[in-house]
Structures are given as structure tokens and as C-alpha cells.
């Protein structure tokens with residue numbers, strides 16, 4: 176990732192990609208206290224548009240507030256910088272990574288004078304779990320790692336340190352021959368994927384776990400809006416792993432994962448083992464909206480040009 180042409184926005188300046196570096200004693204590198212966003216720009220008939228940029232920037236500031244980090248820029252400045260990065264790299268579509276981190280101003284848990292720095296990078300990134308996955312679905316394994324307890328890792332913050340749990344779960348699933356992990360909360364209820372929210376469909380009803388131990392996903396919110404628009408009954412409740420086993424459909428949602436059908440969980444075939452009808456409906460609505468083919472939410476598309 177480090178050796179490529181392009182530009183990265185860092186603390187107010189657009190730097191050549193290879194010069195966007197930090198010191199080895201960067202505080203967040205050692206202690207994991209930082210926060211970030213995952214955003215996508217999609218190609219639309221009016222050029223590249225960042226999907227729900229306002230909500231992503233708001234969540235970045237909320238994460239920083241939870242972690243008591245002071246971002247030294249306004250929401251508007253971060254929005255403008257995010258668009259500038261996509262433009263400067265000439266990207267029609269992109270995955271965008273804003274990151275807020277403490278620099279090398281000090282070491283130790285009680286370091287004084289730490290400064291929050293902001294980096295925003297963008298690069299082409301296809302479908303997170305593979306193009307094939309979007310159509311045929313993926314194989315998922317319930318993780319041996321629990322999702323965070325809400326009073327240990329603050330789950331409403333998209334905090335860098337929270338992703339150690341995600342990395343361990345994701346790695347365990349992959350080493351076991353699965354595509355992704357599904358994590359349970361401390362009480363054993365289904366929380367979310369290592370980098371996604373999760374849904375299931377049973378007898379025509381759309382279910383998703385309450386957000387206690389899960390990130391407030393923007394894609395989750397988008398899908399719930401689509402489901403409401405389509406008149407689908409929706410239930411948000413504590414869900415058990417075996418409710419997913421006997422579901423008719425299941426799918427992950429996330430900026431990177433988009434809407435990825437789940438065809439198997441713990442070697443149980445979900446429904447007919449393929450992308451379900453309601454999943455397909457919501458997935459195509461998602462892709463039609465982000466690509467500007469449908470314009471019932473113009474406020475969600477932030478054109479960079």
C-alpha cells in the first residue's frame with residue numbers, strides 16, 4: 176500500500192502518497208487509541224460521488240468525542256478534504272479511509288501534549304469479500320472470540336483498537352476455510368461480523384440484532400430505510416445463532432462489504448444456499464442508489480466534482 180503514485184491528505188496538506196509517513200513512536204501505533212472511517216465513492220452519471228459522506232464524518236467526530244480526541248478541523252473541512260482526495264487521485268470510484276491518530280508528541284498512557292492528526296487516503300477497492308460473493312454468498316463461522324463488552328471497548332466508536340478483536344476473528348475464520356466471522360456478544364447473542372452488520376430474513380420478516388455490542392452501521396441504516404420503503408416488516412431484537420441457522424436468508428452490510436449474502440453459517444445451509452429474494456431486492460436497491468441510477472435519496476450522494 177505504501178509504494179504507489181497518488182496523494183494523501185494529511186493535517187491540511189495534500190502530500191505525495193509515499194511521503195505520507197509517521198514516526199515509529201506515533202502514539203496510536205503503540206496504544207491503539209485512534210478512530211477511523213470506511214467510506215466509498217461510486218461512479219455515477221455525474222462523476223464520482225461519496226455515499227453518505229455527512230453521516231460518515233459525523234460518526235468520525237462522534238468516535239473522536241467518545242475517545243476524547245480533539246479533531247483540529249471542522250466537519251466541513253473534513254468533508255471538503257475527503258472530496259479533494261478523491262479528485263486529486265482522479266478516482267471515479269474509491270474506498271476512502273479517514274484516520275484520526277495521536278502523533279509522536281509523547282509516550283506512555285499519561286502522555287501530555289498529544290495532538291490528534293488526521294489522514295485521509297483513497298484508493299480503488301473492488302468488492303470486499305469478492306465479486307462472486309455478492310451473487311453467490313459466503314460461508315461464515317461463528318467466532319470463538321466474543322464481540323466487545325460495551326464497557327470495555329466502546330462499540331459506538333469506530334476505534335482502531337477495537338479492530339484487534341475483528342482481526343483475530345477474521346483470521347480464525349479464514350484459517351478455518353470460511354470467508355468471514357460472525358461474532359456473538361458477551362451473553363452469546365449475535366452481534367455482527369468482524370467488519371459488518373448482519374441481517375436475516377424469516378417468513379418474510381427482516382431481522383437485525385439490536386446495536387448494543389455492534390457499530391451503528393451506515394449501510395445498516397440505509398438497508399433499514401429501503402426495507403421500510405418496501406413495506407417489509409422489520410424486527411430489531413436479540414438474535415441467537417440458531418435463529419440464523421433456520422433463517423430463510425441472511426446477509427452482511429457494510430461500506431466495504433456492501434450487501435453480501437450469507438449462504439452458510441457453521442456449516443448449516445441458509446435457506447436454499449443462495450442469495451435470497453429479499454436480499455437480492457435490497458442489494459440491487461443499494462447498488463442502484465449508490466450509482467445514481469435511483470435518485471430517491473439525492474442527499475446521500477456527495478459529488479466530488
Ligand SMILES: Cc1[nH+]cc(COP(=O)(O)O)c(CN[C@@H](CCC(=O)O)C(=O)O)c1O
Nearest residue numbers: 213369370371372390392393394429430431
Ligand atoms: C465492526 C463493524 N461493524 C459494522 C460495520 C458496517 O458499518 P458501515 O460501513 O457504516 O455500514 C463496519 C464497517 N467496516 C469498515 C471497515 C472494513 C475494513 O476492513 O477496514 C468498512 O466496511 O469500511 C465495521 O467495522
